[in-house]
C-alpha cells in the first residue's frame with residue numbers, strides 16, 4: 001500500500017457555535033479516487049476549503065506529502081502540490097486558451113528551476129500546452145480568448161490548467177455542475193484519465209450517484225461535519241449509517 005499523500009488529522013472548524021467540520025481524520029493515497037458524499041450542509045465543501053486553505057481550521061492539521069501545510073496560504077498549498085480546479089486557474093480572460101495553459105506550465109517550471117535543471121524553451125512550453133489542450137479536447141479553441149468560451153469549455157480549461165500544474169492531489173468539487181448533457185462526459189473522461197495515473201490522488205465532492213459509481217474507488221461520508229463512514233463504494237452505500245444520514249432517501253436519487 002503506498003504512503004498517504006494527503007492526511008487530515010482531527011480537522012475542525014467552528015463558525016460561532018456551529019461545528020461545520022468536526023474532527024475529521026482521513027488519509028488519502030495515490031492511485032485512489034475518493035468520493036466525499038453527504039447530505040446538503042454536511043460540511044463537504046467546508047472540508048475542501050480547509051484542505052485547500054480557503055478557510056483556516058479552528059484545530060487539527062493537514063499534511064501533504066509528509067509536510068504540515070496547515071499554516072500555508074492557498075497559493076503556497078498549490079505550490080506544494082495541491083490542485084483544486086477553481087483555485088489554480090486564475091484564468092486570464094483576455095488571453096487565449098493556449099496562452100493560459102502555457103502560463104501555468106511556465107509558472108510550474110519557474111518553481112522547479114534550480115541549478116541542475118534548465119528552464120524549458122518557448123517551443124517546449126507551447127508543445128506541452130498543446131498536448132494538454134489535446135487531452136481536454138480544446139485544441140480547436142486554442143486561439144480563442146477565454147472570455148469567449150462557454151461555461152463547459154471554461155470548466156475544461158480549468159481541468160487543463162490543473163493537469164498542466166502536475167499536482168500530487170487533484171480536488172474536484174461537483175465538476176459537472178451546470179454542464180450540459182453533452183459536456184459532462186468529457187469532464188468525467190478526463191477525471192478517469194487522471195485517476196489512471198498511479199501517482200495521482202483524487203478527491204471528488206459529488207452528489208450524482210452515477211458519477212460516483214463510475215469513478216470512485218472509495219467513499220467517505222460526512223454528516224453534520226463528522227466522518228461517519230469510509231470504505232469501498234458497495235459497502236458504504238449499503239451501510240446503515242449512510243442510509244440514516246440520508247434519512248431513508250434512496251442514494252441513487254441523491
Ligand SMILES: Nc1ncnc2c1ncn2[C@@H]1O[C@H](COP(=O)(O)OP(=O)(O)OP(=O)(O)O)[C@@H](O)[C@H]1O
Nearest residue numbers: 015018019020038039040041042043044045046047
Ligand atoms: N463561512 C461560513 N460561515 C458560517 N457557516 C458556514 C460557513 N461556511 C459553511 N457554513 C455552514 O457549515 C455547514 C456546512 O456547509 P458546506 O457548504 O460545507 O456543506 P456541503 O456538505 O458542502 O453542502 P452542499 O452539499 O449543500 O454543498 C452548513 O451548515 C453551512 O451553513
